[in-house]
Amino acid sequence: MIDTHAHIDDPQYADQLDAFIRDQQQAGVECIIVPGVNDDSIASVDAVCRQFPGYLLPAAGLHPEEVREDYRLRLDRIRRALMQPAVTPYIAVGEIGLDYHFDTTYRAEQQDAFRIQLQWAAELDLPVIIHSRDATEDTLRIVREQMVNAQMVHDQMVHGTCPNGTCLGVFHCFSGSYETARQILDLGFCLGIGGVITFKNCRLRDQLVPADGRPAIPLDRLVLETDAPYMAPVPFRGRRNESRWMTYVVDTLAAAYNLPAQTIIDVTSRNARTLFRL
Numbered sequence: 001m002i003d004t005h006a007h008i009d010d011p012q013y014a015d016q017l018d019a020f021i022r023d024q025q026q027a028g029v030e031c032i033i034v035p036g037v038n039d040d041s042i043a044s045v046d047a048v049c050r051q052f053p054g055y056l057l058p059a060a061g062l063h064p065e066e067v068r069e070d071y072r073l074r075l076d077r078i079r080r081a082l083m084q085p086a087v088t089p090y091i092a093v094g095e096i097g098l099d100y101h102f103d104t105t106y107r108a109e110q111q112d113a114f115r116i117q118l119q120w121a122a123e124l125d126l127p128v129i130i131h132s133r134d135a136t137e138d139t140l141r142i143v144r145e146q147m148v149n150a151q152m153v154h155d156q157m158v159h160g161t162c163p164n165g166t167c168l169g170v171f172h173c174f175s176g177s178y179e180t181a182r183q184i185l186d187l188g189f190c191l192g193i194g195g196v197i198t199f200k201n202c203r204l205r206d207q208l209v210p211a212d213g214r215p216a217i218p219l220d221r222l223v224l225e226t227d228a229p230y231m232a233p234v235p236f237r238g239r240r241n242e243s244r245w246m247t248y249v250v251d252t253l254a255a256a257y258n259l260p261a262q263t264i265i266d267v268t269s270r271n272a273r274t275l276f277r278l
């Protein structure tokens with residue numbers, strides 16, 4: 001299993017990080033991607049990734065909920081880090097995106113920051129980790145615009161495939177509709193699936209594998225994630241999340257797709273390796 005999204009730099013893990021990482025490794029977690037959320041997290045992400053090089057893999061970006069008046073200054077710092085990484089090279093730009101859930105004060109600034117960071121990813125030839133909450137339409141529109149700007153649009157939009165067989169990024173913590181999933185796939189992106197899918201009354205399973213005869217969302221466009229410390233799966237809901245608990249997500253996907261759990265692990269790991277070029 002590969003965890004494509006876990007905030008292991010969160011202070012909740014600082015206490016016994018060695019033991020925590022050992023537990024994940026013993027449970028079959030191959031590696032963990034640690035996204036940044038702002039300019040301050042450059043240092044904390046670097047610090048944990050330096051302790052476990054090749055196992056904890058860093059990304060850097062300005063999360064939409066971190067966008068305020070001073071976002072340009074913060075972006076400058078993050079750009080400098082991406083250009084001159086302190087530890088291992090960053091494997092992605094993220095997390096970036098739009099979030100209108102709690103606050104839309106900085107809607108325009110969020111969109112500007114998102115555009116700028118998508119542009120960096122194109123320049124640096126890195127995949128992106130996208131956070132989108134209550135902002136699907138704007139997120140998809142901006143991604144589309146940027147792809148046009150980057151002249152990448154033809155293959156993805158005309159043929160629905162990714163350049164060089166790789167994807168451009170992931171919509172992390174996906175919990176949207178079948179139609180939204182299709183639009184994301186058409187743009188050449190993957191969906192990050194985490195603990196949400198195990199929640200009771202969660203409609204995501206039916207969106208990925210509709211019961212009404214529509215074709216299932218292809219498994220080769222899904223990657224596993226935790227969004228740890230958040231989003232712990234049932235039966236650990238509410239607790240500090242761990243990458244090894246992705247087995248509960250795997251089991252839910254295995255039941256939905258009617259495939260062995262090992263197939264879910266193999267395919268999603270392969271997808272993650274392709275997407276993040278591991």
Ligand SMILES: [Zn+2]
Nearest residue numbers: 005035095227
């Ligand atoms: Zn996150």
